[in-house]
Amino acid sequence: MAQRILRVDMDDLKVKEEKVPDKYKNLGGRALTSQIVADEVPPRAHPLGPKNKLVFAPGIVTGTGSPNSGRLSAGGKSPLTGGIKESNAGTPFARGIARKGIKAIIVEGKAEKDKYYLLKLDESGGELVDAREWLGKGLYQAFQELHEEFGENIEIAGAGIAAEMGASNAGIAYTDPEGMSSRYSGRGGLGAVMASRGLKFVMAEEPEDNNVEIKDEETFKEGKKKLAKALAEHDVTKKDGALYTYGTSVLVNIINESGGLPQRNFSTGSDDMSAEVSGEKKAEEIKKRGGVESHKCSPSCIIKCSEIWTKEDGEDPVGVLEYESVWALGPNCGIYDLDTIGELNRACNDLGLDTIEMGNTIAVAMEGGLLDFGDGERALELMDEIRDKTSLGRILANGTEFTGKAFGVDRIPTVKGQAMPAYDPRPIKGIGVTYATTPMGADHTAGYAIAPEIMGVGGKADPFDTKKGELSKGLQQATAAIDSSGYCLFIAFAIMDIDEGMEGVVDTVNGVLGTDFSVEDVMQFGQQVLETEREFNKKAGFSKEDDRLPEFMKEEKLPPHDVVFDVPDEELDSVWED
């Protein structure tokens, strides 16, 4: 079956198959979602209005057997930032879509008010069936019911209760290998874009035949081998390595030690209590509870940084507790208890909320006096406000900046309306340059300067050095390319340090596409993706003045290093020079 694009018209409830235009042939993942959004969505469109679109696209290598190739991008105009958004996830759903030969799904138009549909993908395209029975239901339960009704082998993308409200912090949940709603295109509110079209779920069963076409099998195989070898060798990604053993939460102690782990709404960068929620502590607990460690989020993964966290008695499995989620719902709220964090995370997965944004939201509500820092019990009650769609729930589900405004708070850790991840940019300047300048709003994955600044991976950079424009730019280019490839970003640790790994990535991409790209071409390709996104944002009303961190980080010193964010605006502007 030739690769194709599915266009889902929610006005008329029709699914059409389209040939892949030549200009999209060599694109995948983020490159493809961003290009389609730039081509088809008016930049000044209201994110929940009739002209916005939601685009899903697996990466170029997604669905092949290459290691860690299980990523899918979702894209659209973000209700959270007002700019272009790409948010990718590792999930078996990605492979399901890719192996059907689907290059992209474009969801457009809006169903009648209060009508919701489930898009069932099948051999002939897909059909839309009534999904109203799942309105107001948590996603763990909904996914389970969908599996019961449509079979155990289906993979699902779903919009949750938060999305039903049109809330700006509504993500898109995907099935994990156990069928739970723990994998996310979390950031930027794309769940609300989905639900505002009237689309509640997309469901795909993996076909018997793999329809991913590999144009040059030889080059592909060669590349795959090189990449697998690099991943197996690198300290961060190897079996029994840091990610394998402790998951991403291995960073809790490391970043706390560096003085850059924000606590209590970015009030200090270090607290001894953080050890209570470290990766080491978590691994120990999982062992005791009989959860699963060293778990794959999607079929082809060999890094296995995922896990299954449960309650103390082994009940109510959550899925993975990522470092970012643990931090956001934990230390940043003054909460140092993994069980509370686990329940908060489960509530986010269940309601369809991004954990980073939600943790920041709670922290800002704490600063605004709605509850006290550290009050995990009350924090859990707040999740029920969202579940019940109360007015308070509507405030919280709209994210950090919104909640800050509702409670009159002026210390709001956002860029372009999106809340910051688990690294304070004051003592780690490079990540701050990425937060400020990526088209995505504050986003660590857009250009992960933490690797060279703290981990010594991909070179070494002094975290306090303010000359970080060049570093962030290179990382953002590489990331845009990786986000388009279908590979998990975590391969970056290995390929930044091991040249053969980098070659492996480029070889597999060339193998699939039948192209002859060099490493330099790939970086250039990343730059093009970024420029497409920047151009959209510019037309949406962004200027270089939006490439800035919030005021309080330039004024307020962060303990223990007692530093402000002092990267000059000129250095920030040097990233784009436009």
Next chain:
Amino acid sequence: MAQRILRVDMDDLKVKEEKVPDKYKNLGGRALTSQIVADEVPPRAHPLGPKNKLVFAPGIVTGTGSPNSGRLSAGGKSPLTGGIKESNAGTPFARGIARKGIKAIIVEGKAEKDKYYLLKLDESGGELVDAREWLGKGLYQAFQELHEEFGENIEIAGAGIAAEMGASNAGIAYTDPEGMSSRYSGRGGLGAVMASRGLKFVMAEEPEDNNVEIKDEETFKEGKKKLAKALAEHDVTKKDGALYTYGTSVLVNIINESGGLPQRNFSTGSDDMSAEVSGEKKAEEIKKRGGVESHKCSPSCIIKCSEIWTKEDGEDPVGVLEYESVWALGPNCGIYDLDTIGELNRACNDLGLDTIEMGNTIAVAMEGGLLDFGDGERALELMDEIRDKTSLGRILANGTEFTGKAFGVDRIPTVKGQAMPAYDPRPIKGIGVTYATTPMGADHTAGYAIAPEIMGVGGKADPFDTKKGELSKGLQQATAAIDSSGYCLFIAFAIMDIDEGMEGVVDTVNGVLGTDFSVEDVMQFGQQVLETEREFNKKAGFSKEDDRLPEFMKEEKLPPHDVVFDVPDEELDSVWED
């Protein structure tokens, strides 16, 4: 006493007197507040954060005996738009300040959390006294208590309950001649800027000596006479003229007739029911009830478009029901009952809310399903949610865009975050150009194209003609100058049509300042004010893409004329050409 600037340091609770710098000598009102904000507030500052400032400045002729010279400007960075804001009002407080020889009051810094102060102006400057006893009290009651405690002759500026929450739709209330809180710097949330400094009230007693210095009495007197003559002659402003007889609500029937009176959240431009809330109807009711018609909002007024609206039994006087307020809280919410509108307006005045923004907020909440269009009873209950500072109240008090987001609405009639006034820009294009391009966010007073487009004042323009860049620009320049002069904008009707009136304005300004400005100089001066404001907004992150109307107005035809807003972006950009 020489003119001076008062600097109120809320960090240290000190009031300092400063000499007026030469560069500010010839500025007043909007020109002065905008210049001080541009000079002293970092454009990226958080509006509620420590670096924002609130500036009050009477106009150049305020406090002289010239007709309609009772205006005061308030300025700062707006929590509603994120840009610069000037919001002016006619109030006896203006004269009180001006006659003390105060050129401007600059309020900066922030008092300790939860502490609130009253600034008592006196001969030696002023002092800050504890004002916490008025927290949570409605402004009608608070102003009354302040009069009881400090004397009947004091004039007051106050921040209300909405401002205590840091809400973006919190205005600054001023005393009317009866001492009620019915005069407003309503737009843009400056009340929240005030309260976030810890300032609850400013109180001034008019001094025995008038300290407004008139450098050239002869020229001033000459000008005053010319202006008074023009105002007395022009159909709109004369005694027994339209404004005198029916107040500003005379426009209800006129704009409804034109098809440009938005009803039910900008869904149609005309409805026969609007006659129920017309100026004619209101005047009739006021007569019956024994309220006051043809009332001055401030001492020097000779137009007298104000009034005192009361309940049917003559109780609970509101103050004026302006056209904009009647429309916003009435037809735009599908409410066609003056008593309900009166109560809603009283609640806005009492809570410290801008009526235009509040009416739009209710209408958008209606569209989002919180209540039905036309449900005045429920609308009144919503005002109590704000009074009680509930979560729903916090949503509503943050304005139209915020409420739309909370309820997932995509038809939001705002520009730069500020809700539109009572003229739909689809059948009246020129006012749309003003909404789009003024630095203030959607604001009719910024360049009142309605005069030539509908009223045939200041020339005639076809409301459907899309070539309105030049028209709006000229009006914006003239308005910026008038807003700086201290004159009420309503003098514009007379001075646009009667050359002698225009000369009178320039003469009185020259008389006060001892200058020799020409009419052309004054327009040039207006342009400079606008450029200062534009430059601030640019540094705050605005681009020309923000000079646009919301998407739905370009897509959705407005009955009865069934037209969209089709002014090309190039025409909008022609206003500023930068």
